[in-house]
Amino acid sequence: MNPSAEPLPERIRLVVLFGGRSAEHDVSRVSASHVMSAIDPDRYEVVPVGITRDGDWQLAEEAVALMADRRSLPPSIDVAGPRADPLALTTADTDARRTVVIPVLHGPNGEDGTVQGLLELAGLPYVGAGVLGSAVAMDKVMAKTILDAHGIPQPRWRAVHVNDLSAPGLAEDLLAELGPVVFVKPANMGSSIGVSRADDVDSVLEALATAARYDELLVVEEGIGSPTERVRELECGVLGNLSPRASVVGEIVPAADFYDYEDKYADGKALTVIPAEIDDETSRTVRELAVHTFRALRAEGMARVDMFLTPASDPAGSRLLVNEINTLPGFTPISMFPMLWRASGLEYPQLIDELVRLALERHDRRSRFETGR
Numbered sequence: 001m002n003p004s005a006e007p008l009p010e011r012i013r014l015v016v017l018f019g020g021r022s023a024e025h026d027v028s029r030v031s032a033s034h035v036m037s038a039i040d041p042d043r044y045e046v047v048p049v050g051i052t053r054d055g056d057w058q059l060a061e062e063a064v065a066l067m068a069d070r071r072s073l074p075p076s077i078d079v080a081g082p083r084a085d086p087l088a089l090t091t092a093d094t095d096a097r098r099t100v101v102i103p104v105l106h107g108p109n110g111e112d113g114t115v116q117g118l119l120e121l122a123g124l125p126y127v128g129a130g131v132l133g134s135a136v137a138m139d140k141v142m143a144k145t146i147l148d149a150h151g152i153p154q155p156r157w158r159a160v161h162v163n164d165l166s167a168p169g170l171a172e173d174l175l176a177e178l179g180p181v182v183f184v185k186p187a188n189m190g191s192s193i194g195v196s197r198a199d200d201v202d203s204v205l206e207a208l209a210t211a212a213r214y215d216e217l218l219v220v221e222e223g224i225g226s227p228t229e230r231v232r233e234l235e236c237g238v239l240g241n242l243s244p245r246a247s248v249v250g251e252i253v254p255a256a257d258f259y260d261y262e263d264k265y266a267d268g269k270a271l272t273v274i275p276a277e278i279d280d281e282t283s284r285t286v287r288e289l290a291v292h293t294f295r296a297l298r299a300e301g302m303a304r305v306d307m308f309l310t311p312a313s314d315p316a317g318s319r320l321l322v323n324e325i326n327t328l329p330g331f332t333p334i335s336m337f338p339m340l341w342r343a344s345g346l347e348y349p350q351l352i353d354e355l356v357r358l359a360l361e362r363h364d365r366r367s368r369f370e371t372g373r
Helices: 025-038 061-068 114-122 131-138 140-149 170-178 201-211 261-266 280-296 336-343 348-367
Strands: 012-019 044-051 057-059 099-104 157-161 182-186 196-198 217-222 232-240 245-253 271-273 301-309 320-326
Touching (some): 099 114, 114 131, 140 217, 140 320, 170 217, 201 217, 232 280, 232 336, 232 348, 245 280, 280 320, 301 336, 336 348
Parallel strands (some): 012 044
Antiparallel strands (some): 044 057, 301 320
8 A cells, every 4th residue: 555655744743633522422532542542752742632522622631641651541531631722722833734633533523524614714734534525424414415416326215304203104104115124323423323223113213213312314224135144344444635545345244233333332242354255346346436435425534435235135136335434434443444454554653644644735735726816
């Protein structure tokens, strides 16, 4: 895997944002610990900034002290510390170009373009997709609408607003259109939070109520596969800006009915297979489809694209369907994104370097545009 040709500056001030005002707050704290553990302290001056569930920005003193003494970080970073102004924390004292921000923030108020907009206004380079790409990818309804416009295959789906939940016969209509099994999700959430499987009227109504705890816009998708043959869940990492490239393909074999939050972060019982045991042609198609999805949704820097490979017994035959894209994927020890790139030849510290390079490249390229008439 060939990293960007442009060398990094000798030393960079790297601001790591984590925590956040999202149901994925705890996952972010775990990801931040492993990102910071992989950072070369001789190359980077690390500034860990925790965002509380109430939205306060704080300098994470515990992490600062541990990193200064070259001691191991805990599995999850505490956001506690002195309160500070966001722009003061994300602005270098001298050369702003030498400051790069890594938003290790999952879910709303971090992965949805809000923090990215703040960093754009501050004129700072940052890792990951920009404002538009982040917002579009976060909102599953908008992302699915764009994928449909680009002809990218995906499961059949329908959007439901919370105002429509009391409509007579809603659950029956959803099952008739998409059933007999459906998955209900909040439109703006990740880590499988608020996601439920449903196969009758009562469970659909319960799933809609669960998803509505997290968002006012919900997505209902058809269940793929059959009772006797499980659909395969494939994942592919993408890195790049104008010329994105795909990692090897991995597979998740869930221990539960589907790859839920407990399976991802708590139980850890899901089986990860890297590379996935698929033929070369399928692997090539997955990687091409991942890059196509990345470009269609205006992603930049990095993303993980998740897909379904349906069994041969599927009425439409075996096919690849895009499930979703994650523009700020998890960086925990069992997260697929860093494992996929490790299998592709980029170890964790090299992956951090590459993400920083891509952030600087995009910032420099876009800074050349004129702002006057």
